[in-house]
Amino acid sequence: MKINVVLNYLYDMVVLITMLYSFYLLFWKKYGKKQRHFYLYIVFIFIVDVLRKYIEHLRYEIDQFYFYFPLFFVTICYFAYFFIQEYKDVLNRILLIFTSLLSIFFVVFFQYKVNDLTISTSTLLVLIVYQLFIVLQWFWYIINHTDEQKITDKQAFWVSCALLIWSTFALFRMYPMYDLNKIDNNFLSIIIYFFSVINIVTYLLYLRGLKCVNHNVLRSFNHF
Numbered sequence: 746m747k748i749n750v751v752l753n754y755l756y757d758m759v760v761l762i763t764m765l766y767s768f769y770l771l772f773w774k775k776y777g778k779k780q781r782h783f784y785l786y787i788v789f790i791f792i793v794d795v796l797r798k799y800i801e802h803l804r805y806e807i808d809q810f811y812f813y814f815p816l817f818f819v820t821i822c823y824f825a826y827f828f829i830q831e832y833k834d835v836l837n838r839i840l841l842i843f844t845s846l847l848s849i850f851f852v853v854f855f856q857y858k859v860n861d862l863t864i865s866t867s868t869l870l871v872l873i874v875y876q877l878f879i880v881l882q883w884f885w886y887i888i889n890h891t892d893e894q895k896i897t898d899k900q901a902f903w904v905s906c907a908l909l910i911w912s913t914f915a916l917f918r919m920y921p922m923y924d925l926n927k928i929d930n931n932f933l934s935i936i937i938y939f940f941s942v943i944n945i946v947t948y949l950l951y952l953r954g955l956k957c958v959n960h961n962v963l964r965s966f967n968h969f
Contacts, residue, residue, distance in 0.1 A: 752941040757795045763952045764791050780958040786823045810862035817852045831901050848875040876912040880905045903954030907947045914943045
């Protein structure tokens with residue numbers, strides 16, 4: 746069996762397990778808000794990245810653009826909601842909202858300039874930069890607002906690590922990919938395999954973060 750097939754199966758299984766565990770927290774533990782409604786995000790990922798492939802095997806031809814382009818908006822909006830609950834001060838909340846709205850604007854702007862149904866590399870770059878920014882903002886905030894809770898007990902820590910790892914390697918993969926395709930195809934294949942491993946690690950970190958929901962503090966966010 747080829748390496749990419751094995752990695753794809755592993756990725757599908759990890760996403761499925763993460764989704765099922767999120768459902769367990771939702772229906773059995775009654776942790777909806779306490780897990781930051783992560784089940785909504787992971788269900789969308791499951792549809793786009795896992796279920797889509799099986800739909801295509803059934804010979805239903807749906808352009809991938811219709812799956813992945815909405816994912817940009819879902820990702821930006823969900824993580825804006827996720828991280829805004831971490832901040833007690835208005836400044837960080839406003840900064841996060843402004844960054845999220847600006848990112849949505851640039852996603853629409855760059856994609857509008859593309860004439861066909863392909864995701865623009867500039868659009869992907871916006872998502873990567875957005876994720877890096879909100880993660881660095883959270884780490885900066887947590888360094889300056891320490892509390893008695895261990896950082897590894899925070900769901901946001903594991904989510905931040907997952908986003909940081911994925912965004913860093915996505916940025917590395919995106920730019921040399923086209924040059925490597927012309928210069929060194931074998932090395933490009935290794936990078937693609939390695940990025941598949943990064944995808945698996947990302948969702949394992951999300952899963953680890955879900956195990957911290959008992960420690961999530963429900964702040965008085967509703968009135969903001």
